[in-house]
Amino acid sequence: MRILIVEDHAVVATGLQLGLEAEGYEVTTSNGVDLSVLDGHHDLVLLDLGLGEAGSGLDLIPLMRGSVVVVLTGETDTETLAAAFDAGAASVLDKSVPFPKLLRHLEAAMAGHDLEADQRRHEILGRRRTETAERRRRLAPFEPLTEREAAVLGMLMEGRQAAEIADASYVSISTVRSQIRSILAKLGVSSQLTAVAMAVKAGWRP
Numbered sequence: 001m002r003i004l005i006v007e008d009h010a011v012v013a014t015g016l017q018l019g020l021e022a023e024g025y026e027v028t029t030s031n032g033v034d035l036s037v038l039d040g041h042h043d044l045v046l047l048d049l050g051l052g053e054a055g056s057g058l059d060l061i062p063l064m065r066g067s068v069v070v071v072l073t074g075e076t077d078t079e080t081l082a083a084a085f086d087a088g089a090a091s092v093l094d095k096s097v098p099f100p101k102l103l104r105h106l107e108a109a110m111a112g113h114d115l116e117a118d119q120r121r122h123e124i125l126g127r128r129r130t131e132t133a134e135r136r137r138r139l140a141p142f143e144p145l146t147e148r149e150a151a152v153l154g155m156l157m158e159g160r161q162a163a164e165i166a167d168a169s170y171v172s173i174s175t176v177r178s179q180i181r182s183i184l185a186k187l188g189v190s191s192q193l194t195a196v197a198m199a200v201k202a203g204w205r206p
Contacts, residue, residue: 001110004042004067005029006060008052012095016046016072019099032060040066044110047089049073049080061087068109072102082128091117092124138202144186152179154206157196 003025007013013029020027030037032054038045045067049057061069061084071084071092084092090109093102108114145153155165162180166173180192189195 001044001106002026002042003028003106004037004045006032006037006045006051006057007048007072008032008050008054009048012048020103023103032057035060035063038063040064042067044068044070044106046106047071047073048095049075049084058083058087061089064088070106070109072097078124078127078131081124085121085125090114092120093117135203139204141187142199142202142204145183149179149183149186150206152176153183153195153199156180156192157199157206 003020005013005016005020005027007016007029008031010031013031017027017029028037028042032048032051038060045064047057047060047064047069049071050073051057051060057071057073058080069089071081071089072095073081073084073092074095075081081092091105091114093105097105105114105117109117142150142153151169152165155168160168162176163173166176169176184190184192184195187195187198189198
């Protein structure tokens with residue numbers, strides 16, 4: 001089996017290469033900068049997602065047509081891991097996985113029946129659905145805000161006063177105060193401080 005390791009840390013790449021070659025595999029390494037190695041001549045690609053100056057490994061997955069892609073990463077963000085599956089990765093493994101277990105995953109991925117990887121895919125995609133639903137729930141109160149009201153709330157989050165917002169927006173202070181009253185009413189709160197705290201807690205951005 002011909003394996004390509006795409007990893008920006010030379011020590012990690014070399015360690016994996018030596019271990020896999022000792023098992024009889026033909027191994028090539030890349031830091032992700034030289035895209036000429038993505039020639040489709042490898043049976044399997046062992047890919048890190050954080051590739052330093054080369055950017056994100058997610059962008060490389062669609063270029064690896066004809067190869068089974070196994071992601072080996074320290075990334076824990078649910079959306080990023082789910083995106084790897086969306087892009088076509090067969091499996092997503094944590095870098096802490098013991099080498100013998102990594103070998104089993106690589107062999108199973110090539111055979112097309114890695115049950116543990118399938119379970120992890122189900123877990124990650126399910127977690128993304130849950131987190132997306134929760135994010136939508138948190139942000140729902142802000143949906144009625146107009147574009148202008150969202151901009152005003154954003155400036156309040158920056159610590160600006162009504163007079164500053166009026167000057168920056170070239171409108172009267174009475175107009176800004178009217179917009180702030182509308183924001184408070186739509187959010188169901190009685191003070192600017194509460195509105196700002198609510199926005200920060202929800203992770204809302206204008």
